Amino acid sequence: MKKVILESFGLDGLRVVDDAVVEPGPGEVRVRWQAASLNYHDLAAVMGMANPRMPLPQVPLSDGAGVVEAVAADVTGLTPGDVVTSRFFPDWQAGRPTLERLQRVTGETCSGVLRQQQVVTADALLRAPEGMSIQQASTLPCAALTAWRALVVEGKVQPGQRVLIQGSGGVSHWALVFARLLGARTYVTSSSDEKLEQLAALGADELFNYRTQPEWGRAVRRATGGEGVDMVVEVGGAGTLAESLNALAIGGHVSMIGVLTGIASTVPTARIMALNATVKGITVGHADHQRAMYRALDGRDLSVPVSHVLPMADVAEALALMQSGAHFGKICLKLGDS
Ligand SMILES: NC(=O)c1ccc[n+]([C@@H]2O[C@H](COP(=O)([O-])OP(=O)(O)OC[C@H]3O[C@@H](n4cnc5c(N)ncnc54)[C@H](OP(=O)(O)O)[C@@H]3O)[C@@H](O)[C@H]2O)c1
Structure with a gap:
C-alpha cells in the first residue's frame, strides 16, 4: 500500500x-x-499557509471516500463493504464549536486521506449517501458540508429567496446545488464568461463577471x-x-x-448596522450536520x-492546477481501482 506524505511545506515537499x-x-475501522x-484548504495546508505549526511529516487532504475493509469487534454501525467518507473535524460530533472539538483537522493536524488505506476511529467516518459515485462522495466532507451549513443550517434559505454565490470552485458549486x-x-459570479455559461447550464439564474464588472455587488x-439578495456565500x-x-x-x-x-x-x-445584516463566520460543520446532509442527498x-481526475502520485500537479484557478468544480485524485 502507498501513501503521500508532506515532508516540508511546498509542492516539492510531497x-x-x-x-x-x-x-x-x-473502536477502530x-x-x-x-x-x-x-x-x-489542502493547498493552503501544503503551502504552510493554513497552519505554519502543522506537524510534519503529514499525510495531506481532508476529503476522501472509500470502502470499509475491517472493523474491530466493538464497532457498531459500520461493516466491511460499506462505502464511507472522511470527516473534516473528526472530534466535532455535535453542538457548539470549541477549541477542543476543532483541534484535530483531517489532513492538517491529523493524518489526511491521501493514502490507499488507513485505520481510524469509527466516528471519523460516515456512511456515504446512496447512489453517488465514489468521486462525488469524496467531494462531500468539506466542500459540500460547508455549503450545506451556510445555506441550510445558518442561512435557513427559503424557497424564492435570493442567494449570491461567488466563483465556480468546490464550495460554490455545492452552494448552487443546495440553493436550487x-x-x-x-x-x-466568476472571473470567466465561459465558466458563467457552464454555471448557467447547471441552473444558475443570473450571471456576473467580477473581472469585467468590478462593481458586481451593485449590479x-x-x-x-433594488431589493438585494437574502444570502451571500462569501468565499472571497x-x-x-x-x-x-x-x-x-x-x-x-x-x-x-x-x-x-x-x-x-x-x-x-x-453598512452592516444599517442593513441589520448577519455576518456569520463558519468552519465546515459537525457530524450531525453531515448526517443530515447525507440523508438529503440519499438516492438523489x-x-x-469534477473537471479533473489525476492519479494519487500527481497530487503536486493537481494542487498547482487548483492554484491556477483553471478548474471548474472539483479536482479529484484516484487512490484505488475506481
Ligand atoms: N470556512 C470554511 O469552513 C471553509 C470550507 C471550505 C472552503 N473554505 C474557503 O473557501 C474558499 C473556496 O474554497 P474552495 O475549496 O471552494 O476553492 P476552489 O475550489 O479553489 O474555488 C475557488 C474559486 O473561487 C473563485 N474566486 C477566486 N477569487 C475570487 C474572487 N476574488 N471573487 C470571487 N470568486 C473568486 C474562483 O472562481 P472563478 O474561477 O469562477 O473565478 C475559484 O475557482 C477558500 O478560501 C477556502 O479556504 C472555507
Whole structure:
C-alpha cells in the first residue's frame, strides 16, 4: 500500500512512500480509500499557509471516500463493504464549536486521506449517501458540508429567496446545488464568461463577471430590482465583503467562508448596522450536520462537476492546477481501482 506524505511545506515537499497495513484496534475501522478531492484548504495546508505549526511529516487532504475493509469487534454501525467518507473535524460530533472539538483537522493536524488505506476511529467516518459515485462522495466532507451549513443550517434559505454565490470552485458549486434544491434564485459570479455559461447550464439564474464588472455587488442589487439578495456565500473574504454588502438586502445573511482575497480588510461597519445584516463566520460543520446532509442527498441525482481526475502520485500537479484557478468544480485524485 502507498501513501503521500508532506515532508516540508511546498509542492516539492510531497512524496509517495510505502504504508504498512495494520489491524484495527478497539473502536477502530480500516478503510480502503478510493478517491480524494482537493479543497483550497489542502493547498493552503501544503503551502504552510493554513497552519505554519502543522506537524510534519503529514499525510495531506481532508476529503476522501472509500470502502470499509475491517472493523474491530466493538464497532457498531459500520461493516466491511460499506462505502464511507472522511470527516473534516473528526472530534466535532455535535453542538457548539470549541477549541477542543476543532483541534484535530483531517489532513492538517491529523493524518489526511491521501493514502490507499488507513485505520481510524469509527466516528471519523460516515456512511456515504446512496447512489453517488465514489468521486462525488469524496467531494462531500468539506466542500459540500460547508455549503450545506451556510445555506441550510445558518442561512435557513427559503424557497424564492435570493442567494449570491461567488466563483465556480468546490464550495460554490455545492452552494448552487443546495440553493436550487431549496428553491432559491441564484446570482453567481466568476472571473470567466465561459465558466458563467457552464454555471448557467447547471441552473444558475443570473450571471456576473467580477473581472469585467468590478462593481458586481451593485449590479446584483440592480438585478434584484433594488431589493438585494437574502444570502451571500462569501468565499472571497477580505476583498469581496464590501461588494457583497452592496448586494445584500436589509436583514440579509452573509456566510463568511473563504479567504481567497486575503485574511483582513476594513469592515464597513455602518453598512452592516444599517442593513441589520448577519455576518456569520463558519468552519465546515459537525457530524450531525453531515448526517443530515447525507440523508438529503440519499438516492438523489445531485452532484457537482469534477473537471479533473489525476492519479494519487500527481497530487503536486493537481494542487498547482487548483492554484491556477483553471478548474471548474472539483479536482479529484484516484487512490484505488475506481
Ligand atoms: N470556512 C470554511 O469552513 C471553509 C470550507 C471550505 C472552503 N473554505 C474557503 O473557501 C474558499 C473556496 O474554497 P474552495 O475549496 O471552494 O476553492 P476552489 O475550489 O479553489 O474555488 C475557488 C474559486 O473561487 C473563485 N474566486 C477566486 N477569487 C475570487 C474572487 N476574488 N471573487 C470571487 N470568486 C473568486 C474562483 O472562481 P472563478 O474561477 O469562477 O473565478 C475559484 O475557482 C477558500 O478560501 C477556502 O479556504 C472555507
